[in-house]
Amino acid sequence: MIGRILPIFVLLLAGGIFFAYIHPTYTGAVAIQRAKLKSYDSALAAAQTFRQKESELVQRQEALPENGRARMEVFLPDGVDNVQLIVDLNALASRAGMRIADFDINKTQFKDEIVAGRVAPEGAGATDSLEITVSALGSYSAFRTFLEGVEFSLRPMDLVGLTIQDSETGVYTYEMTFRIYWLR
Numbered sequence: 001m002i003g004r005i006l007p008i009f010v011l012l013l014a015g016g017i018f019f020a021y022i023h024p025t026y027t028g029a030v031a032i033q034r035a036k037l038k039s040y041d042s043a044l045a046a047a048q049t050f051r052q053k054e055s056e057l058v059q060r061q062e063a064l065p066e067n068g069r070a071r072m073e074v075f076l077p078d079g080v081d082n083v084q085l086i087v088d089l090n091a092l093a094s095r096a097g098m099r100i101a102d103f104d105i106n107k108t109q110f111k112d113e114i115v116a117g118r119v120a121p122e123g124a125g126a127t128d129s130l131e132i133t134v135s136a137l138g139s140y141s142a143f144r145t146f147l148e149g150v151e152f153s154l155r156p157m158d159l160v161g162l163t164i165q166d167s168e169t170g171v172y173t174y175e176m177t178f179r180i181y182w183l184r
Contacts, residue, residue: 071154082130085155085180089134092153096146098138101173106131131160133177139170156181 061069086103093100138146150157161177 085130085132088153088155089132089150089178092149093134093136093138093146096138096149097142098136098146098174100134100136102133102135104133106133127181127183129182130180131177132180133161133175136174136176137171138174140172143172143174150178 064072082105089103090100136143136146147159150159158179159176160179161175163175165173165175167173
């Protein structure tokens with residue numbers, strides 16, 4: 001009789017140990033640790049991919065000629081120098097035959113908006129912008145020359161607002177709002 005009861009008792013004991021100890025441990029604490037390990041592994045893989053991409057970009061940057069790097073930093077700098085920006089706009093205006101009367105600077109930020117022909121990723125904040133309002137006096141031909149100078153300058157600037165006050169003398173007052181971009 002013990003020969004029949006003992007195997008059933010051992011099976012019940014094994015099932016009890018499995019359901020009372022092994023299964024909760026394996027699906028509880030062990031499963032949580034496995035999930036953490038998996039997330040750490042994916043973070044390590046992402047870090048490795050980032051390091052590879054970073055080294056590739058550094059190599060590409062070092063391959064650029066020195067004047068190319070300088071032009072790229074002028075095109076999209078990592079900050080904005082308000083004084084230099086005003087000096088540059090004033091120089092463009094004086095070359096075009098216009099006189100700058102006033103400047104007003106307003107810093108704004110854009111998320112998930114088209115910036116310089118590309119969509120800035122939401123939350124990434126890759127670029128920042130600055131709006132500057134310039135009041136200038138000059139003829140229409142001087143104004144066109146000034147806008148051509150802005151168009152062909154290395155800094156990406158968008159003309160986002162324009163107001164023209166009429167004049168009988170042929171010297172108009174232009175109020176222009178430019179949006180200037182830079183990398184964060």
